[in-house]
Amino acid sequence: MRALVYDPEAAHGVRFAEVEEPEPRASEALIEVEAASLNFGELAFAARQLLPGEIFGKDAAGVVVRAAADGSGPPEGTRVASFAGTGGWAERRAVDTANLAAVPAAIDPGVAGALPAAGVTALQVVRRLGPVLGRRVLVTGASGGVGRFVVQLAAQAGAHVVASVGRPERAEGLTSLGAAEILVGSARPADPVFGVVDNVGGKLLAEAFGRLEEGGVALSVGWASREPTVIDFEEERMRGVRKRLEPFTVTAPFGADLGYLIGLLERGRLDPQIGWRGPWDQVGEAIDALLGRRVPGKAVLDLIPGH
CATH class of the missing domain: 3.40.50.720 (NAD(P)-binding Rossmann-like Domain)
Incomplete structure (x- = not known):
């Protein structure tokens, strides 16, 4: 599958690569990623957080294509937002069900994907x-x-x-x-x-x-x-x-907090403030804008055409 990985030799340390499909643990759901968002810290301090070849991405929203084997979490077909340390900037992601939350049909995946880490x-x-x-x-x-x-x-x-x-x-x-x-x-x-x-x-x-x-x-x-x-x-x-x-350090599990934020979003009480959005092929432009302080709020990558 296609993913954005850490490469110290690449511009901003990010490049596309073909990587192996994730193999979910028993407590993990497999998600087809529709949208992901960028965070300043994961880019600015990538060398502290990732090894070469590891997949970027704390935030990702999409659809569960394989439910967790242990029976936890949502069933196949559920739209979700997820928060984990790595793996979000890829076509598919495996994430522990304790760190995801269901997303109502009315919420755009890019909007949901802007919520998790920030x-x-x-x-x-x-x-x-x-x-x-x-x-x-x-x-x-x-x-x-x-x-x-x-x-x-x-x-x-x-x-x-x-x-x-x-x-x-x-x-x-x-x-x-x-x-x-x-x-x-x-x-x-x-x-x-x-x-x-x-x-x-x-x-x-x-x-x-x-x-x-x-x-x-x-x-x-x-x-x-x-x-x-x-x-x-x-x-x-x-x-x-x-x-x-x-x-301050953020504390897992994240699912309940993420669900609370999605509830606020659904009721019109929270605005994710998306200041840049585009297809993930334009990730270089997004990173330049984010690190250059030209994005008010969040930058979002769409992995599925049409979103």
């Missing part, structure tokens, strides 16, 4: 912040895939969302998603915040940590800046504010 990460990170009703939450890198989901989910949870973006054009649409304030470039919050969801790292994370109020928490989700974060903890002690900084 959406589940955003959902779990908002939960990790704790109660945010009436509290100020700063989201850095708010224009990206995870950021736009966090803005929506935190606002729905009652937070006063402060969205930070690198350039003015990157802020487009964030207010309609629920952002109460927009910060651009070097602008920083005038008032302290209860929570920080940081997708950037570097100096921005250090400054955001400094704006936390008593009992606040900063969650490091991404590292788009690729710059080290240096915090002067002696200065922080002098401020006398008790707070915490945590490297």
